Amino acid sequence: MKNSQIIIAACLSMLIFSCGENKEKTQAPPVAEVVVNTPKFEADSAYAFIAKQVAFGPRVPNTAPHRATGEWLVDKLESYGATVIEQKFAADAYTGETLQLTNIIGSFFPQAKKRIILAAHWDTRHIADKEEDPTKKKQPIDGANDGASGVAVILEIVRLMAADPNRPDIGIDVIFFDGEDYGAPEDEIVTGDASQIWWCLGSQYWSKNLHQAGYSAYYGILLDMVGGKDARFYQDEISVYFARNIVNKVWKNAASLGYGYTFPMERSAEIIDDHVFVNRDAGIPMIDIIDFSLQDGFPDHHHKLSDNLEAIDKTVLRQVGETVLRTLYQE
Numbered sequence: 318m319k320n321s322q323i324i325i326a327a328c329l330s331m332l333i334f335s336c337g338e339n340k341e342k343t344q345a346p347p348v349a350e351v352v353v354n355t356p357k358f359e360a361d362s363a364y365a366f367i368a369k370q371v372a373f374g375p376r377v378p379n380t381a382p383h384r385a386t387g388e389w390l391v392d393k394l395e396s397y398g399a400t401v402i403e404q405k406f407a408a409d410a411y412t413g414e415t416l417q418l419t420n421i422i423g424s425f426f427p428q429a430k431k432r433i434i435l436a437a438h439w440d441t442r443h444i445a446d447k448e449e450d451p452t453k454k455k456q457p458i459d460g461a462n463d464g465a466s467g468v469a470v471i472l473e474i475v476r477l478m479a480a481d482p483n484r485p486d487i488g489i490d491v492i493f494f495d496g497e498d499y500g501a502p503e504d505e506i507v508t509g510d511a512s513q514i515w516w517c518l519g520s521q522y523w524s525k526n527l528h529q530a531g532y533s534a535y536y537g538i539l540l541d542m543v544g545g546k547d548a549r550f551y552q553d554e555i556s557v558y559f560a561r562n563i564v565n566k567v568w569k570n571a572a573s574l575g576y577g578y579t580f581p582m583e584r585s586a587e588i589i590d591d592h593v594f595v596n597r598d599a600g601i602p603m604i605d606i607i608d609f610s611l612q613d614g615f616p617d618h619h620h621k622l623s624d625n626l627e628a629i630d631k632t633v634l635r636q637v638g639e640t641v642l643r644t645l646y647q648e
């Protein structure tokens with residue numbers, strides 16, 4: 318690999334991740350338009366799911382709001398008909414703490430052989446380390462966008478699909494990963510094993526300890542920071558390397574819905590997020606829809622106290638929700 322742009326989804330330190338050199342612009346091949354009748358994605362409902370999560374308080378591992386939110390997510394998935402597995406495990410943090418974590422897996426439509434994963438992280442960052450003010454730096458964030466938005470869009474999609482008698486014959490496996498955002502502060506060098514990645518703890522665990530022996534899926538879509546104002550979803554290099562056809566399909570659908578501005582058909586960087594481990598260790602192609610651009614980086618509110626409800630734009634939630642729904646309904 319040469320001079321890769323390594324960007325850290327959740328966080329911070331630099332590391333080398335060898336991922337090929339597919340740098341040319343991705344062009345979707347011409348495909349005849351497929352008419353699909355999807356349910357109407359309700360952005361108000363998705364927004365309410367964000368507000369509900371934020372109201373619990375920051376979902377920091379080993380805290381009461383984290384436990385309460387986990388219980389709510391399990392109930393919510395079951396209320397839409399999912400069979401839920403709570404994959405509980407302990408993980409070491411960069412601080413030396415032991416984190417009690419839970420990946421929440423909700424399986425819908427078990428008879429369907431063709432299965433697609435919808436994933437997001439449900440924990441939130443324990444520190445607002447991108448704040449300037451030293452007292453603010455130590456506070457946990459609401460994570461309305463970084464965490465809650467992906468969960469909310471997925472909940473809205475499964476709510477709609479569970480109620481739709483005309484849904485496609487696919488199974489949906491929701492995976493809410495825990496411990497995604499517990500990486501070290503921006504300005505802290507963690508000593509020890511340089512290959513250790515201190516964030517994406519839930520996906521690292523799940524990818525090596527699948528919730529069902531022999532589990533596989535056709536592909537997966539990871540949603541991370543999908544509700545911020547002025548969001549731009551470029552194509553990350555990891556997604557393109559492992560799942561180029563899925564990237565093409567999703568971005569083509571966004572364009573056909575008129576959302577090409579929000580989903581530019583241009584590359585961003587090699588973003589280290591939960592999808593890396595699902596691709597590399599579980600062997601399941603997974604793309605990441607994440608707000609990051611080479612020009613501007615992550616959104617301004619990233620890892621700041623301003624990642625609260627005011628950072629959320631319902632229009633962006635709707636664009637992402639409709640794009641994913643259209644993709645699912647073409648399967």
Ligand SMILES: [Zn+2]
Pocket residue numbers: 326327328442463498620
């Ligand atoms: Zn984060």
